[in-house]
Amino acid sequence: MNYDRMKEILESSVGTKLYNHCLSTMEEAGKLARIYGVDEEKAKIAGLLHDCGKSNNKEENDNLTHAGTSAMLARSVYNIDDEEIINAILYHTTGRENMTILEKIIFIADKIEPNRHYEGVEDLRRIAYNNIDDALINALESTIEYVKRRNQELNIESINTLRFLKEKK
Numbered sequence: 001m002n003y004d005r006m007k008e009i010l011e012s013s014v015g016t017k018l019y020n021h022c023l024s025t026m027e028e029a030g031k032l033a034r035i036y037g038v039d040e041e042k043a044k045i046a047g048l049l050h051d052c053g054k055s056n057n058k059e060e061n062d063n064l065t066h067a068g069t070s071a072m073l074a075r076s077v078y079n080i081d082d083e084e085i086i087n088a089i090l091y092h093t094t095g096r097e098n099m100t101i102l103e104k105i106i107f108i109a110d111k112i113e114p115n116r117h118y119e120g121v122e123d124l125r126r127i128a129y130n131n132i133d134d135a136l137i138n139a140l141e142s143t144i145e146y147v148k149r150r151n152q153e154l155n156i157e158s159i160n161t162l163r164f165l166k167e168k169k
């Protein structure tokens with residue numbers, strides 16, 4: 001499937017705001033891919049589709065399940081059969097142990113694309129272009145802090161990913 005067709009389907013299913021986030025994540029992922037020497041096309045496709053299964057209805061949105069839904073739809077609706085792309089979509093919210101560079105790029109591109117505005121994003125952007133593992137640690141620590149402050153349930157996968165990255169350092 002070509003980009004135009006993928007974009008057409010995506011725009012009609014996720015709505016304008018999320019669609020724009022997907023386009024920006026695609027561009028950001030492409031840039032990071034060039035820096036880190038991974039396949040730019042795969043990064044762009046994964047970036048474009050990473051949230052394709054996310055509902056544009058806030059109430060319906062479950063942050064823990066949309067990555068799985070997106071990976072499933074990438075396969076069935078967008079005909080993606082490349083496992084590296086599918087896994088980059090599948091692990092974009094929690095990460096996992098032994099992430100590929102492509103997986104790390106999608107995780108980070110999602111958080112630093114230009115539409116993102118939050119405290120610390122400028123630091124994260126700078127780190128992301130220097131050391132992708134440090135960027136992951138920074139992003140995961142911020143997310144975990146944020147969740148703790150709000151007394152929300154901590155995601156075990158994210159904690160696991162963080163522990164793994166820190167042990168490896």
Ligand SMILES: [Fe+2]
Pocket residue numbers: 050051054066067092093110
């Ligand atoms: Fe997402």
Ligand SMILES: [Fe+2]
Pocket residue numbers: 021025050051110
């Ligand atoms: Fe996203």
